[in-house]
Amino acid sequence: MIPVAHASNNDVLQPPRGTTHDQVQPLPITRVRFSDNTPAVWSYWQPSDDERWAIATGAAVRLSIVGHTHPPLHIGVDEDHQADNLSVPSVEHVMQLVAKYRAIRSNSPMPEQEAYRAVLDAVCLLFARGTSPPTPAARDVLLERVRQISAEGWTPEHDDHHGKGEMAAAAGCYALFTDAYPNQGQCPAEWPWNADWWKPTNYRRDLEKAGALILAEIERLDRLTKRTEGA
Structure with missing residues (x-):
């Protein structure tokens, strides 16, 4: 600190x-x-971002005092603090924290999905406005985005190669061809990739995939804008 x-x-x-x-x-x-x-x-x-993460996941705050005694003291928080400058973390930031969390919990029996959920709750609690953890819906969309990166390899660098709206189209397919327009699991003609990648499961799960793909497309656009403005 x-x-x-x-x-x-x-x-x-x-x-x-x-x-x-x-x-x-x-x-x-x-x-x-x-x-x-x-x-x-x-x-x-x-505290630094790493220290905030450590505190949110259960680490104690250590107070070091030079000398041989410990004066009376009290540790608290600034009641006048305003959260207006805080923002929701990027997927890249979440991935860094997930990696650290997994490294620390490498000897723990906690299942990987539970580890992801725990750290995502901590991250969103720290960075999102308000004082409550994210709703299950918001958490699960972000969790699916993390899974797409860690399990499928759809990193930001990978996503940057899909510059023609493919991820938005894929999201639309998962959101549209559900209970409203059932297609009995058949790959829709609008699907932008190989049919092997069309993997519908159930209504809610498909909406999680759609939300994560929309998030990926928005982040791709933001990266493109940043590169263009910096050119």
């Missing part, structure tokens, strides 16, 4: 004698007094 400035700061602690700014950075603080007039010092710390 790194110290950060806060609107309430009213002083700065300088490095202790015998140290330099290269060794110890000045610390912005807020000097306060509690209701019984006891003085106290507040400082604010920002």
Whole structure:
């Protein structure tokens, strides 16, 4: 974690004698007094993305104090914090976190699907606006996108080769040829790829596939826009 400035700061602690700014950075603080007039010092710390993930998946926060004793202290959160700048994580970010989670849980009997669901709940809780985990529907669409990348190999680099709307067309097939327009499992003429890749299962599962493919197509368009603007 790194110290950060806060609107309430009213002083700065300088490095202790015998140290330099290269060794110890000045610390912005807020000097306060509690209701019984006891003085106290507040400082604010920002966890990294990796640390947020670790906390969300059960890791404890370790407090290291130089010396041989432990002063009275309290660790809390900033009640004035606003979540307006937070955003939903990208699939690439989720994949990185899933990989870390799987590495840590490599000796655990937790099934892979449960591991995916656990880390996706943690990621969405951390990055999405609000304080509740995602709905099962939202989680399962993102879970299917993660499965497409990890199990099928449909990485962003792979998806970039489908630049003619194929993924959107595939999503449309999974969304359309269900209970509304049943085709008895036959590959629709609108399906953009080889018939071997047409794998309908049931209505809800097909909608999960459709949602994940739409997500993949939107992300492909965003990557294309970013490359075009950077050219």
